[in-house]
Amino acid sequence: MNTRTKYILLISGISAFGLSIYNKFFALTETSFNPVELEYAKVFFGIGILCFGLYYFNKNWQNLLTKIMFGAFGLCLVLNLYLVAQIYESRQIQKQLSEYHELDCEKITVRFKTDLKNNNVKYFSGGLVGSGKLSQNIKKYGIENFELGCQVYNNLECYNELVRNYLKKEKNIVINELYE
Structure with missing residues (x-):
C-alpha cells in the first residue's frame, strides 16, 4: 500500500469514526431513537477495521482488502454525513419552532404579517388526528407545514387561525379541504 493510499484510508477512517461518535450522541438527542443509518455505519466501520487487521496477516489478499477498506470506510463516512445533514435540519426546525412557541397571540399576529410579507408563512398541524396530505397540499400555496404530533x-x-383566515379570504380555500 503506497503512502497516499494509507493517508486516504487513515483520514476516511478517522473521519468516519469521529462522525459516528458525534452522531451517536446528537442523533439520539435530536430524534430520540437510534437511526438505522448509524447502525449500518457502525457495521461498515467494523468491516473496515477488520480488513485493516487482516491486511497485515495475509499478503495475498492485500489488494482486495484495501479495496474493501475504501468501500467500508467510504460508506460509513457517507452514512454519517447523511445523519449530520438530518441532525442539522432537525435543529433548524427546532430553532424555528422555539421562535414561534415563545410568542403570545398579540406578537404572533405581528410575526404572521411579517411572514406573509416575506412569503414565509407556516402552518403548525397537531393533535390526535394525522395531517394526511396537508403538507403536500398546503405547499402549493407557499405555506410550510410543521407536524407537531399530538402537541397543540x-x-x-x-x-394557524391567521393562516386559515388568509387562505379563506385570499385563496377561497378551507384548510380542512387540504387534509385529503
Whole structure:
C-alpha cells in the first residue's frame, strides 16, 4: 500500500469514526431513537477495521482488502454525513419552532404579517388526528407545514387561525379541504 493510499484510508477512517461518535450522541438527542443509518455505519466501520487487521496477516489478499477498506470506510463516512445533514435540519426546525412557541397571540399576529410579507408563512398541524396530505397540499400555496404530533400549543393555534383566515379570504380555500 503506497503512502497516499494509507493517508486516504487513515483520514476516511478517522473521519468516519469521529462522525459516528458525534452522531451517536446528537442523533439520539435530536430524534430520540437510534437511526438505522448509524447502525449500518457502525457495521461498515467494523468491516473496515477488520480488513485493516487482516491486511497485515495475509499478503495475498492485500489488494482486495484495501479495496474493501475504501468501500467500508467510504460508506460509513457517507452514512454519517447523511445523519449530520438530518441532525442539522432537525435543529433548524427546532430553532424555528422555539421562535414561534415563545410568542403570545398579540406578537404572533405581528410575526404572521411579517411572514406573509416575506412569503414565509407556516402552518403548525397537531393533535390526535394525522395531517394526511396537508403538507403536500398546503405547499402549493407557499405555506410550510410543521407536524407537531399530538402537541397543540395555544399561541401556535393563534398563528394557524391567521393562516386559515388568509387562505379563506385570499385563496377561497378551507384548510380542512387540504387534509385529503
